[in-house]
Amino acid sequence: MLRDLQQLPKLSDSISYLYIEHAALTQDKYGLLVLQEGSKVYLPVAALTVLLLGPGTRTTHAAIKTLADNGCTVVWVGEDGTRYYAHGRGETRRARHLLHQARLVSDPRLRLEVCRRMYRHRFQEPLEPHLTLQQLRGMEGARVRTAYAQASVRHNVPWEGRRYRLGQWERNDPINRALSAANALLNGLCHAAIVAGGYSPALGFIHTGNYRSFVYDIADLYKVEITIPTAFRVVGESTERVEPRVRQACRAVFKEQKLLQRILPDIAEVLDVPEPLLRPEKQDAEPGEPKPLWDPPPEVEAALLEQIGESSWS
DSSP states (O other): SSHHHOOOOOOETOOOOOOOOEEEEOSSSSEEEETTTEEEEOOOOOOOOOOEEEEOOEOOOOOOOOHTTOOOOEESSSGGOSSEEESSOOSSSOOOHHHHHHHHHSHHHHHHHHHHHHHHHHHOOOOOOOOOHHHHHHHHHHHHHHHHHHHHHHOOOOOOOOOOTOGGGGSSOHHHHHHHHHHHHHHHHHHHHHHHTTTSSSOOSSOSSSHHHHHHHHTTIIIIIHHHHHHHHHHHHHHHHHHHHHHHHHHHHHHHHTHHHHHHHHHHTTTTTTTTHHSSOOOSSSTTTTEEEEEEEOHHHHHHHHHHHHHOOO
């Protein structure tokens, strides 16, 4: 994990991340230090914007304070990042990505455009302009059902449909347990990337009303490509110890497909994030200063004041 800190992988062009596990993170007089299997490595915290803390990681108050002071997101995750548990402070002290997301989700026309881009990303082909959102959902349902059927034949796994009995895990057949376990890992990885990028997991476009709606939106971009074939392959090999084996297989595929590095660029694509918002930003001189302040468009404010004035005299 820590062999070459000069070539950190990228979540996007503007965000570098580092994953550590089974290590101690501490602060000494020289900087932020990782202790792992008898080795000592100093982290380039000033250049690091996302730190993923995996299983077996211990840290100190001073180390977390140093990361926060340098504007680095800290995300507590499962093995290889495939579970999201918690995070501390976003990689940016500004809310520009969140504000862009909120603007899109609050305008029905813009939100529909995002939904269409999400479906276009899944189909990997242009969409006919007359198709409604309900029709696109139907097309997506057919695409997913076809993926299940093809994987069933390819790996000789009986398939009777996607079923999940809440609270009765062992009553689900092996392939449905494998799919649920694989999708849980995928959701965790997407959740970690979303908070690292300064977006809200709750502000979904296709999904809505759940604190992880946007997580489900983004995870759905990859299920047919990654979790469905992986789950069927694992069950086709054996129905024993399905859950741990599918988790291990998914982690390997996530690494092979470089999924963590793809998620934020894909989010930028489906949200049509303007180029200036993707560039690294200069931090505020005083991070705690509550600025800038919002000013309404003059015509909007004038119309509202006029409306208030009329109602107060009625």
